[in-house]
Amino acid sequence: MTRLNARLPYQILTFALFAAAWELYARARGGLLLPGFFETLRATGALLAEPELWRALYVSNQALVLGFAIALALGIPLGILLGRFRTLERYADVWLNILLVTPMAAIIPLLVMWTGIGLTSRTALVTVFSIVMVIVNSRAGVRQVDPSLIEMARSFGAREREIFTRVLLPGALPAVMTGVRLGLGRAVTGMVIVELLMISDGVGGLILEYRGLLKAPPLYATIVIILAEALLLISAARWCERRLTHWSRTTATRANLAGSPK
Amino acid sequence: MIEIHGLSKTFTDRRGDTVTALDDARLDVAENEFLTLLGPSGCGKTTLLKCIAGLVPYDSGTIEIDGRPIQGPGPDRAMVFQNFALLPWASVVDNVAFGLRLRGVARAEREERARELVATMGLAGFEKKLPGELSGGMQQRVGIARALAVQPQVLLMDEPFGAVDEQTRRLLQEELLALWEEQRPTVVFVTHSMEEAVLLGDRVALMSARPGRVAELVPVDLPRPRARGGGPDRSGVYAELTAYLWDRLREMHEEHRTVRTGAPA
Structure with missing residues (x-):
């Protein structure tokens, strides 16, 4: 926590610079479609009082919660199995690569064709967006567990099940949590993109609606609220990560893990 | 006590070559x-x-105890490892008690025995520390205590x-x-x-x-x-x-x- 507090002044400073630049540009350029920073703030306040926003957030987050829960329930065990049993990798590698490199927006039409325009396809998209981060990081987590710990456990009579529960799972936890945090970011992205591109519903639908009506301030306010939600969720994930994996900061084991928090 | 006869062991290395590690080794x-x-x-x-x-x-031969x-x-048997092989997420006491836990010793008993050994190894006061917070010498004392905890022959x-x-x-x-x-x-x-x-x-x-x-x-x-x-x-x-x-x-x-x-x- 001390680190967070130490960084806070810098974050406030850069945010103030950003807000000032935005406000100045909006005033210099003027026009209906570019509200200033303060006007956006006012619009955000106003929008928060609208039941329409809360309905949209509810709709969107349904897909987020369901889709991300599925991503975790499938992704963590799958990643751990892939990390432990290398032969499985031969089957999974190509699919993981596809998931990693495909522009996900491109498969939205397919998903919609398969599952219709409803909660199912929005949920599926959130899962597809986020699961790869969860799998890849869980797999890396298991791989980076020191093999001598497995040997040690075996020397004290551990069976495969105990090696999983006492060595591999706790050892992989920091990386799994990193995957959860990165996956969450992608899940929010997926949630909004599907609503913007195919299924006009939820907060994405709200953006489209305000854009169609040329209502710039509430449009901006919606985006601010989506960003705020994303930041909140990721901070919560980071907080959990710190709480659960305090030990990993006493060792250098995860210094080279992609996306690990400092 | 330990009798080893005619022990042979070959490995296959990464290039697929056969490496003979042990060839008809014997030791009592x-x-x-x-x-x-x-x-x-x-x-x-x-x-x-x-x-x-x-x-x-x-591959062949016998080891009898x-x-x-x-x-x-x-x-x-219990082993002490060169690189200590301590669980980095577990406290000193939990590391020392690890072998006992795998053997199904009840929590209170294994913690008591672990604390005794921690004290024997001169680590009293460090029970709740994580391995990453200890020096190498202290970590190996934990490794030795863990091996002694299971009272091996x-x-x-x-x-x-x-x-x-x-x-x-x-x-x-x-x-x-x-x-x-x-x-x-x-x-x-x-x-x-x-x-x-x-x-x-x-x-x-x-x-x-x-x-x-x-x-x-x-x-x-x-x-x-x-x-x-x-x-x-x-x-x-x-x-x-x-x-x-x-x-x-x-x-x-x-x-x-x-x-x-x-x-x-």
Whole structure:
């Protein structure tokens, strides 16, 4: 926590610079479609009082919660199995690569064709967006567990099940949590993109609606609220990560893990 | 106590070549004996130890402990690792209690026994610390305590002091000697140091590489207890033995070099 507090002044400073630049540009350029920073703030306040926003957030987050829960329930065990049993990798590698490199927006039409325009396809998209981060990081987590710990456990009579529960799972936890945090970011992205591109519903639908009506301030306010939600969720994930994996900061084991928090 | 006959073990390396680690190795270790295994690097001494631990399957031969052939790891043996192999997320007490936990000892009992051993190893006050917060020497004390916690008949130690600095090593050697002289477990101790082999062992089993087998058993005729007053007199028998062991090891290294350069490319 001390680190967070130490960084806070810098974050406030850069945010103030950003807000000032935005406000100045909006005033210099003027026009209906570019509200200033303060006007956006006012619009955000106003929008928060609208039941329409809360309905949209509810709709969107349904897909987020369901889709991300599925991503975790499938992704963590799958990643751990892939990390432990290398032969499985031969089957999974190509699919993981596809998931990693495909522009996900491109498969939205397919998903919609398969599952219709409803909660199912929005949920599926959130899962597809986020699961790869969860799998890849869980797999890396298991791989980076020191093999001598497995040997040690075996020397004290551990069976495969105990090696999983006492060595591999706790050892992989920091990386799994990193995957959860990165996956969450992608899940929010997926949630909004599907609503913007195919299924006009939820907060994405709200953006489209305000854009169609040329209502710039509430449009901006919606985006601010989506960003705020994303930041909140990721901070919560980071907080959990710190709480659960305090030990990993006493060792250098995860210094080279992609996306690990400092 | 431990009887090893005709033990052979080959590995396949990354390029698919067959490497003979042990070839018809034989060794007997007596009850309550402190045996040190010394040899040039790559002679298979760690492999031999891991075979005794039941961690590495061997191709042929037998390993018996009190007449029973070993089948995998067992509660009669506990191992101490060169790199400590402590669980980085578990406290000192939980690490020491790890073997007991795997053996289904109830929480209260295993914690009590772990705390006693933590105190024996001079780590009182560090019970709740994580391994990453300890120095290398302290970490290995935890590793030794973890092995002692399961009350093994045989303590297998794989270059346990190889990863700590010279001064810490001296301290740990003296502590181990004091501990052994009090409790007299059977110990097989792998080392690459002639001095360590002589200082600690009742006998030194000198291993040769290619073939990996015990080339010679050297009795160490130094009085015990050796732990007190900074260890035994380092002149006399001690100096003679380490010099003799180095002569033998150097011969092995030279033979190895001739074999290498003499072989057709």
